[in-house]
Amino acid sequence: MKTDIEISQEADLRPITEIAEKIDLNSDDIELYGKYKAKIPLSVLKKFDTNPDGKLILVTSINPTPAGEGKSTVTVGLADAFNRLGTKAMAALREPSLGPVMGIKGGATGGGYAQVLPMEDINLHFTGDIHAITTANNAVAAFLDNSLQQGNPLNIDPRRITWKRVLDLNDRSLRHVNIGLGGVVNGIPREDGFDITVASEIMAVLCLATSYADLKARLSVIVVANTYDRKAVTIGDLGVAGAIAMLLKDALKPNLVQTIEGTPVLIHGGPFANIAHGCNSVLATKTALKLADVTITEAGFGADLGGEKFLDITTRQLPKNPDAVVIVATIRALKMHGGVGKKELTTENLPALEAGFANLKRHIENMQSYGLPVIVALNQFASDTVAEIEKLIALTKALNVPVSLTNVYEKGGAGAQDLAEKLADLLKEKSEFHYLYPLESSISEKIQDVVTKIYGGKSVTFTVKAKRQMKEIEANGWANLPVCMAKTQYSFSDNATLLAAPKDFEITVRELVPKIGAGFIVALTGDVMTMPGLPKQPAALKMDIDEDGKISGLF
Structure with missing residues (x-):
C-alpha cells in the first residue's frame, strides 16, 4: 500500500481557480497563494450573505486510541461522496500544528485516497496563519514586558502575569523559564513560560471572530495580567489591540484548498480540543454554509471534547447548530476500549468489542441529548472480521441509530457513498437542538x-x-x-x-x-499540559527532502 504522501504526490491537482469556480467564486473573490492555495477575503462572505445557509454536518468520534479512528479521513471522504451524488458539498477543517506533525500525532489532512491537497504545504507552513498568531501573541508579551520596564504605568504585578509566549513546536524545556536576566537594560526579571501556539488565546479568538471589528474587540479584552490590587489588565489597557489585529489581517481570511477528488475545502485555524475549543474558524464554516448545499465540519478528539465544545461554544457564534452528527468509530479502537492490547487488535474478539461498545454508546447518547440526529460511521480496517462487523451493526441498531460502513482510505468518496445517502435522509429530519446548560448558570x-x-x-x-x-x-x-x-x-x-x-x-x-x-x-x-513534549521517537526522524525538493516521510 502506498503511503499518504506518495498518494498525494501522484494526485492530479487542479488550479485553485478551477476549484473556486465550483463554489461560484471568480478570480476577484480569491487571493492566490501559489497555484493550489488561496485565501478568501471577508468581503466574499458579505457578497453571498443573502444566500440561505446549507445543511451542516458535524463529524466527531469515540475517545481516540493508538489504534486510530480516522475522523479527518472520513470527513474528507464524506465531502467527496456528497459531490459524487450531485450535492454541492464542502468541508471545513482545522489546520495542523507543527508540534504534532513533527511529534507523534501526525497531520490533519486525512489519509489514503481521502486527503486534502497540497498535503505537504498544509502540514508544514501552509499560508503562514499559525506563524502570524505566534508573532501576534509574542508581540503582546513584548509590549507587556516593555510596560514593566518603562516605569510600570499600569501597576502590573510581575508575579500575576498570566500571558505566556508561544511556539508552534513541542518543546517541554520551555514550559517554565526565567526572563529579564543580565542587568537593568534587559528588562524586569520574572518567571515566564511558553505554550504551544495552538493553545494561545489569540488562536481561539481568530477562530471565533466574525469580522475585523469583532477581532479587535475580542483582542482588546484579553486578560494578560493583574495589578498589585488584583485588577485585570488587558491588551486594550496596553494600547496595542489595533496593532495586534493588524498582524492578523491576512490570517483572519479562510484558506481554500481541495481534496484528491477536487472537492473545495476550507482549512482555517487549529486550536487543540483537549486544551482549547478544538474547532476550525467560525468564518470558514459560515463561508462554506453560504457557498455549498452541505458543509461537513470536524471537531477535535472525541465527542466529549471537540463535539461538546462545538455545540456549547462554537454554535453560539455561528449561529447555527448541526443538522446531523456523525460519530466515527473503528472496531480496533473499540476492542482497545474493551481491554485488548495494541498487538492483539487484529485477532477477532467479540467480548472485547461489546465491552468497548460502551464508549460509543455513551457518545451516541450524549449527542442525542442535544436533540440532534446521529449516525455511526464504521471506519473499516482489513483486520475487521465479518462477525465483528455484524456485532457492531447489531449493537448500534439496537439503539435505533443508523450505521454505515466506510472505506474512504482505499476508495475515496466511493467508500462513503452509503454514509452520504443515509445522511441525506437524516438531514430531512427536524432537529430540536438545545444547549447542555444555560449561560446564566454558575x-x-x-x-x-x-x-x-x-x-x-x-x-x-x-x-x-x-x-x-x-x-x-x-x-x-x-x-x-x-x-x-x-x-x-x-x-x-x-x-x-x-x-x-x-x-x-x-x-x-x-x-x-x-x-x-x-x-x-x-x-x-488532571495533568493536561499547554506545551506538549516530544516522544522518544518523533515523527521528524523519518522525514526528509531530496535534491529536487521532494519531501518524504511525511506520513
Missing part, C-alpha cells in the same frame, strides 16, 4: 453539567486555587460565559487509563483561566 454548575451529563462522572472537586479564581471570575462579571474543559482526550474522566465508559468518578478542577477574548472560561483538569 461556573460550577456548568462544569458539573459537563462532568455528570457528558462524561458520566458523579461530582467535581475544585482546588483552593480554583475556588479563589471562581470568586474573581464572578466578581469581574465573567460568570455568564460557557466553560471550556481541558482534560485528557483518551478517557471520559481526567485519568487517561480509564477507558470504555467509566462511571461515578470524580474530576478535579485544578485551575480556572478566564479567556475573555475567546469568550469562555477554561477549566484545567
Whole structure:
C-alpha cells in the first residue's frame, strides 16, 4: 500500500481557480497563494450573505486510541461522496500544528485516497496563519514586558502575569523559564513560560471572530495580567489591540484548498480540543454554509471534547447548530476500549468489542441529548472480521441509530457513498437542538453539567486555587460565559487509563483561566499540559527532502 504522501504526490491537482469556480467564486473573490492555495477575503462572505445557509454536518468520534479512528479521513471522504451524488458539498477543517506533525500525532489532512491537497504545504507552513498568531501573541508579551520596564504605568504585578509566549513546536524545556536576566537594560526579571501556539488565546479568538471589528474587540479584552490590587489588565489597557489585529489581517481570511477528488475545502485555524475549543474558524464554516448545499465540519478528539465544545461554544457564534452528527468509530479502537492490547487488535474478539461498545454508546447518547440526529460511521480496517462487523451493526441498531460502513482510505468518496445517502435522509429530519446548560448558570454548575451529563462522572472537586479564581471570575462579571474543559482526550474522566465508559468518578478542577477574548472560561483538569513534549521517537526522524525538493516521510 502506498503511503499518504506518495498518494498525494501522484494526485492530479487542479488550479485553485478551477476549484473556486465550483463554489461560484471568480478570480476577484480569491487571493492566490501559489497555484493550489488561496485565501478568501471577508468581503466574499458579505457578497453571498443573502444566500440561505446549507445543511451542516458535524463529524466527531469515540475517545481516540493508538489504534486510530480516522475522523479527518472520513470527513474528507464524506465531502467527496456528497459531490459524487450531485450535492454541492464542502468541508471545513482545522489546520495542523507543527508540534504534532513533527511529534507523534501526525497531520490533519486525512489519509489514503481521502486527503486534502497540497498535503505537504498544509502540514508544514501552509499560508503562514499559525506563524502570524505566534508573532501576534509574542508581540503582546513584548509590549507587556516593555510596560514593566518603562516605569510600570499600569501597576502590573510581575508575579500575576498570566500571558505566556508561544511556539508552534513541542518543546517541554520551555514550559517554565526565567526572563529579564543580565542587568537593568534587559528588562524586569520574572518567571515566564511558553505554550504551544495552538493553545494561545489569540488562536481561539481568530477562530471565533466574525469580522475585523469583532477581532479587535475580542483582542482588546484579553486578560494578560493583574495589578498589585488584583485588577485585570488587558491588551486594550496596553494600547496595542489595533496593532495586534493588524498582524492578523491576512490570517483572519479562510484558506481554500481541495481534496484528491477536487472537492473545495476550507482549512482555517487549529486550536487543540483537549486544551482549547478544538474547532476550525467560525468564518470558514459560515463561508462554506453560504457557498455549498452541505458543509461537513470536524471537531477535535472525541465527542466529549471537540463535539461538546462545538455545540456549547462554537454554535453560539455561528449561529447555527448541526443538522446531523456523525460519530466515527473503528472496531480496533473499540476492542482497545474493551481491554485488548495494541498487538492483539487484529485477532477477532467479540467480548472485547461489546465491552468497548460502551464508549460509543455513551457518545451516541450524549449527542442525542442535544436533540440532534446521529449516525455511526464504521471506519473499516482489513483486520475487521465479518462477525465483528455484524456485532457492531447489531449493537448500534439496537439503539435505533443508523450505521454505515466506510472505506474512504482505499476508495475515496466511493467508500462513503452509503454514509452520504443515509445522511441525506437524516438531514430531512427536524432537529430540536438545545444547549447542555444555560449561560446564566454558575461556573460550577456548568462544569458539573459537563462532568455528570457528558462524561458520566458523579461530582467535581475544585482546588483552593480554583475556588479563589471562581470568586474573581464572578466578581469581574465573567460568570455568564460557557466553560471550556481541558482534560485528557483518551478517557471520559481526567485519568487517561480509564477507558470504555467509566462511571461515578470524580474530576478535579485544578485551575480556572478566564479567556475573555475567546469568550469562555477554561477549566484545567488532571495533568493536561499547554506545551506538549516530544516522544522518544518523533515523527521528524523519518522525514526528509531530496535534491529536487521532494519531501518524504511525511506520513
